[in-house]
Amino acid sequence: MDLVSAEQLQSAFAEWMKACHDVTxxxxxxxxxxxxxxxxxxxKGKGAIHMVSAFSAANGVVLGQVKTAEKSNEITAIPELLKLLNLQGCLVTIDAMGCQKKIATQVLQKGADYLLSVKENQPALADAFEAAFPMAKVVNFGGDAYVTDEKNRGRQETRYHIVSEITKEFQKLSYEWPGLKTVGVVMSFRQEGDEAPEAPMIRYYISSxxxxxxxxxxxxxxxxxxxxxxxxSxxxxLREDACKIHRG
Structure with a gap:
């Protein structure tokens, strides 16, 4: 196995997944x-491997993976992973670290749409969200909204979702972010048993x-x-994170 080229194995795996996985x-x-x-x-003085994976939510399978030296290299690894994938017609979701203009452009070039989480690493976007969606407006939002309520093992979590077209706060940014059409806010409340609900968690999203x-x-x-x-899993x-230090 050690004689097999890792890059060729990676490429072959991605091609195999394209053949046996129907993208809808x-x-x-x-x-x-x-x-x-x-x-x-x-x-050997080698640090832990950081692996970036593309996961099909509907089918529960990995479509491709790219190895990086450390977590900070995700921004460079994601474009390499996108090159391997057939994403025509898909919605690609990435957390805040992957919220980059070049990555958004590459997703569109693959014939897909993006849904990116926004945090402080994109201060202009974060400021626009805070200006466009203060708490009072989110709570009394008059546009498209949707609520989910989940109960599991004594814990109740309520999520409140709102979406909007590009507002004036995002006008300038829409020229910088390719294909930007929708901005969204998710506010979630969690309650354990009879305790008072925790402070709401607010997450921001942009999508093409x-x-x-x-x-x-x-x-x-x-x-x-x-x-x-x-x-x-x-x-x-598979005990992928198991400690390698043993006694005796």
Whole structure:
């Protein structure tokens, strides 16, 4: 196995997944990275591998992977991963680290749409969201809104989703972000048992697709399948993060 070229194996795997995986319109492809904590080697002075994966939420399969030296290299790894994939008609979801103009452009060039999470690493976008969607406006939003309510093991989580077309706060930014059509806000409340609800968590999103509030809710939720169905399985079933230090 050691004689096999890793790059050729990677390319062959991606081609195989293209052949056996049917991509449907609006299918969510979640891209996220994970550090393999058990892959380090102290003897050779090698740090742990960081793997960026593209995960088909509908089919529960990995479409392709790219290895990086460290988490900070996700921004350079994601474009390499996108080159391997057939994404025609898909909705590509990426967390805030992948919220980059070049990545958004590349997703569009692949015939797909993007849904990107926005945080402080894009200060202009973050400021625009805070100006356009103060708490009072979010709570009393008059446009398209959708609410989900989940109860599990004594914990209740309510999520409130709103979407809007480009408002005046985003006008200048729409020229910088290719294909930008929809901005969205997700506000979630969590309550444990009879305790008072925690302070709401607010997340911002931008998308090149014309999303309804319900579609935003579904896509944002499916993005986390890469954590719950892929990363969790790798940790628990395959012991990918198991410590290599042994006694005796």
């Amino acid at each position: 319109d609006w299918a969510v492809v979640a891209i996220d990275g994970k550090t393999l904590r058990g892959s380090y080697c102290r003897g 697709a014309e999303l309804s509030a319900k579609k935003l809710a579904e896509a944002a939720r499916q993005h986390w399948f890469v954590e719950n169905k892929l990363h969790w 790798l940790d628990v079933a």
